[in-house]
Amino acid sequence: MDCKSWDNDRCVLRALLTCMEKGFGKHAKGIRQMENSKVKCTAVMLAAGMGLRMGGDVRKQYLMLDNMPMFLHSIRTMQENEHITDIIVMAHKDDVEIVRGLLEEYGCTKKLRKIAVGGKERVHSVAIGLETIDWPCDYVFIHDCARPFLDQETLERLYQTVKNTGACVAGMPAKDTVKIVDEHCDVEKTPNRASVWIVQTPQVFSLDLIRSAHRKVLAQEDYLQSQGIALTDDAMVAEFAGGCRIRMVMASYRNIKITTPEDFVIGEAFLKNP
Numbered sequence: 001m002d003c004k005s006w007d008n009d010r011c012v013l014r015a016l017l018t019c020m021e022k023g024f025g026k027h028a029k030g031i032r033q034m035e036n037s038k039v040k041c042t043a044v045m046l047a048a049g050m051g052l053r054m055g056g057d058v059r060k061q062y063l064m065l066d067n068m069p070m071f072l073h074s075i076r077t078m079q080e081n082e083h084i085t086d087i088i089v090m091a092h093k094d095d096v097e098i099v100r101g102l103l104e105e106y107g108c109t110k111k112l113r114k115i116a117v118g119g120k121e122r123v124h125s126v127a128i129g130l131e132t133i134d135w136p137c138d139y140v141f142i143h144d145c146a147r148p149f150l151d152q153e154t155l156e157r158l159y160q161t162v163k164n165t166g167a168c169v170a171g172m173p174a175k176d177t178v179k180i181v182d183e184h185c186d187v188e189k190t191p192n193r194a195s196v197w198i199v200q201t202p203q204v205f206s207l208d209l210i211r212s213a214h215r216k217v218l219a220q221e222d223y224l225q226s227q228g229i230a231l232t233d234d235a236m237v238a239e240f241a242g243g244c245r246i247r248m249v250m251a252s253y254r255n256i257k258i259t260t261p262e263d264f265v266i267g268e269a270f271l272k273n274p
Contacts, residue, residue, distance in 0.1 A: 048118025
């Protein structure tokens with residue numbers, strides 16, 4: 001290579017480096033702007049249940065699972081997630097100080113905003129949690145603490161989905177055939193299994209959407225009860241309120257809800273075979 005060619009190459013290289021430096025500077029500025037306007041997500045963690053179906057003298061959420069009270073597993077997962085900025089824990093009215101002490105003992109207060117007293121039923125606890133939010137919040141992740149095996153991959157899929165849809169729910173395709181029965185347990189129909197999903201939590205919504213939905217539907221609670229309709233999850237509330245479509249998001253078959261002693265045995269088996 002002659003000297004002239006080398007000089008030309010050096011000029012080209014210098015110009016390229018200058019452009020890269022400017023580009024990186026703009027990129028860094030863009031990152032800072034994104035950080036300053038970061039999406040805010042609050043996790044509403046439901047731990048206010050009576051836990052009666054588990055039996056025994058201790059509410060199921062306080063049973064030890066892998067050397068930690070069961071309800072703390074999913075709270076810790078939320079705390080470790082980069083998208084979750086704030087956490088509310090809904091507790092039984094008699095257990096607020098117990099819950100506070102356990103959160104502190106196990107290091108689960110990093111993102112804790114508030115411990116609030118839950119309501120009579122799950123739907124009331126969620127509504128109270130939503131009304132509690134008086135800080136910047138774009139999306140809410142509503143999760144049953146009786147599902148201790150929540151994973152980060154599921155949270156990431158939910159976060160990416162809700163930004164596009166405004167409403168999404170964790171779940172898994174049904175493995176078993178499902179039958180719809182009447183009050184006598186006689187089969188009325190069999191839905192196509194390909195279109196049946198088993199619903200889990202977290203259930204994720206824009207705050208304005210799901211808070212408005214709860215207000216609207218709970219105003220009709222007496223009528224719904226008279227029709228024998230029980231509001232068993234947040235997506236159902238949004239469905240009754242109308243005005244939105246809800247996207248199912250693949251979660252995990254391990255994301256079970258521990259309700260009975262048999263469920264607890266399955267949970268312990270998961271821990272032995274991660």
